[in-house]
Amino acid sequence: MKRIVIVVVLLLLAAGGWWLFRSESRPSAPTSASTVDAATLKDPALIAQGEYLATVGDCASCHTRQGGALYAGGRVLPTPFGNIPSPNITPDRDTGLGEWSFEDFWQALHSGKGRHGELLYPVFSYTSFTKVSRDDALAMFAYLQSLAPVHAPAQPATLSFPYSVRNSLKAWRALYFKEGEFQRDPSKSDAWNRGAYLVQGLGHCNECHAPRDSLGGQQGNASLAGGQIPSQNWYAPDLSTQTNGGLAGWSEQDIVDLLKTGQSARGTAFGPMAEVVARSTQHMHDDDLHAMATYLQSLPPRAASVSGKTQLDTRAIMQHGAKIYAERCADCHGKDGGGVAGVYPPLNGNSSVNEPTGINAMRVVLLGGFAPVTQGNPRPYSMPPFAQQLSDADVAAVVTYIRQSWSNTASVVLERDVVKYRHTPID
Ligand code: HEC
Numbered sequence: 254m255k256r257i258v259i260v261v262v263l264l265l266l267a268a269g270g271w272w273l274f275r276s277e278s279r280p281s282a283p284t285s286a287s288t289v290d291a292a293t294l295k296d297p298a299l300i301a302q303g304e305y306l307a308t309v310g311d312c313a314s315c316h317t318r319q320g321g322a323l324y325a326g327g328r329v330l331p332t333p334f335g336n337i338p339s340p341n342i343t344p345d346r347d348t349g350l351g352e353w354s355f356e357d358f359w360q361a362l363h364s365g366k367g368r369h370g371e372l373l374y375p376v377f378s379y380t381s382f383t384k385v386s387r388d389d390a391l392a393m394f395a396y397l398q399s400l401a402p403v404h405a406p407a408q409p410a411t412l413s414f415p416y417s418v419r420n421s422l423k424a425w426r427a428l429y430f431k432e433g434e435f436q437r438d439p440s441k442s443d444a445w446n447r448g449a450y451l452v453q454g455l456g457h458c459n460e461c462h463a464p465r466d467s468l469g470g471q472q473g474n475a476s477l478a479g480g481q482i483p484s485q486n487w488y489a490p491d492l493s494t495q496t497n498g499g500l501a502g503w504s505e506q507d508i509v510d511l512l513k514t515g516q517s518a519r520g521t522a523f524g525p526m527a528e529v530v531a532r533s534t535q536h537m538h539d540d541d542l543h544a545m546a547t548y549l550q551s552l553p554p555r556a557a558s559v560s561g562k563t564q565l566d567t568r569a570i571m572q573h574g575a576k577i578y579a580e581r582c583a584d585c586h587g588k589d590g591g592g593v594a595g596v597y598p599p600l601n602g603n604s605s606v607n608e609p610t611g612i613n614a615m616r617v618v619l620l621g622g623f624a625p626v627t628q629g630n631p632r633p634y635s636m637p638p639f640a641q642q643l644s645d646a647d648v649a650a651v652v653t654y655i656r657q658s659w660s661n662t663a664s665v666v667l668e669r670d671v672v673k674y675r676h677t678p679i680d
């Protein structure tokens with residue numbers, strides 16, 4: 254598999270080389286002098302605005318190592334190319350952004366290029382951040398430059414050839430990266446435009462919620478249609494609230510509740526989404542949350558997925574699953590899968606129960622689920638892990654049961670699927 258990918262990249266490099274060479278390998282321009290004066294960068298209102306925007310962009314989450322100083326980098330991010338540590342973005346002169354001009358910063362965020370023109374790995378979400386406006390980028394730059402500098406040298410990446418060569422990203426960029434600021438749609442409301450700008454840009458929701466191929470690129474324009482997160486065993490569901498969407502039936506308020514408190518009448522955030530809520534969306538202004546919900550509500554209906562209900566004779570599995578459900582799950586989630594409002598999420602119609610792979614439900618049953626602690630929900634209930642009590646066959650049966658009961662019609666999961674996830678560590 255890996256070999257095929259490498260061969261494809263090399264072929265693409267060879268085929269596209271000449272054209273790419275022409276269009277991209279001008280000698281890297283010397284970093285342009287800043288057009289922004291020092292006084293502007295010290296403006297407290299601009300810095301406060303930048304702090305808010307950096308929270309919306311969740312920059313701290315990737316740029317902070319566990320137990321390390323905020324924004325000083327060092328968190329190692331797994332990608333299809335290998336492991337990439339995040340750099341220090343505090344204003345340290347030797348190891349951070351101390352010598353950077355605003356133009357350098359803009360080039361990183363907008364064009365995915367480092368200070369010396371080197372191509373950056375797309376695990377830095379610049380395929381989304383390219384949509385951010387210059388004004389918002391300037392505010393974030395002012396904020397980052399106002400932080401105390403932390404001396405924290407970059408750690409080496411562990412990438413295999415050809416990805417270890419930054420120029421191999423030329424082919425990737427030609428396929429998957431379209432540079433350009435967000436363009437307003439004048440036929441839509443201000444709230445819709447604000448929401449689209451935040452979701453597609455700074456909020457970088459698509460970095461997890463879009464289908465991706467083996468090179469970690471997004472195909473076509475299946476925006477926010479759901480996908481397995483590259484190199485992580487979690488599935489970020491489709492975000493359409495219309496017919497057959499992953500959030501079918503969610504109201505604007507349900508979405509706002511989930512993003513603000515980690516909990517909603519329709520489901521609870523866990524895994525990587527719990528981190529997004531804890532670090533980023535719970536701190537967003539209500540106007541912005543409503544704007545994002547307005548935009549998500551406008552995503553189109555989806556095609557009906559092929560139901561797994563008829564593919565196999567599942568009577569025995571369903572009976573086994575029903576028994577486990579009644580004994581182990583129904584006390585909290587209800588016989589009818591309706592949950593308990595404000596306490597236990599419903600499993601009926603739940604996007605993480607119905608997502609196409611079954612990964613989320615299998616992993617939550619094995620490992621338990623931890624909703625984020627937020628201001629709106631300071632002491633969330635958690636879901637106990639069942640890895641010790643239930644065998645692989647039991648987990649497959651109960652997960653199949655919840656995926657095919659009530660209004661749910663997702664596919665069967667098998668014992669061999671559970672085996673795969675039983676031993677994957679929590680990431
Ligand atoms: C999903 C993780 C992730 C998020 C979110 C993220 N970054 Fe990064 N960022 C990275 C990684 C990893 C790199 C290094 C890429 C490389 O080495 O090619 C990087 C590189 C950068 C660089 C270039 C630094 C250098 O030394 O070349 C800047 C500037 C930057 N990020 C700023 C930001 C800002 C501002 C935000 C929030 C708006 C942000 N990042 C959000 C992971 C992330």
Ligand code: HEC
Pocket residue numbers: 452456457458459460461462482487488489490492500508511519520521522523524525526527529534545603604605613
């Ligand atoms: C780091 C990856 C990641 C990012 C970035 C991300 N999500 Fe998620 N999201 C997930 C995963 C994984 C799930 C499934 C787990 C769950 O339901 O909490 C999820 C679930 C959701 C759900 C459904 C929750 C439920 O209970 O069914 C909503 C709504 C959502 N995300 C909205 C967003 C929005 C809006 C953004 C951008 C601001 C976003 N997400 C960014 C990974 C991500």
Ligand code: HEC
Pocket residue numbers: 519520521522523524577578581582583584585586596597598600603605606613614617618621622623624634635636637639651652655
């Ligand atoms: C003690 C109460 C309790 C029991 C028993 C319990 N759960 Fe949960 N479950 C929860 C809570 C609380 C959450 C939300 C935590 C989270 O999302 O991180 C949850 C979340 C889930 C989720 C993810 C859905 C979502 O939106 O968060 C699934 C799937 C799930 N449970 C299935 C089951 C199954 C199957 C069983 C029986 C094997 C079970 N649960 C037993 C309390 C319970």
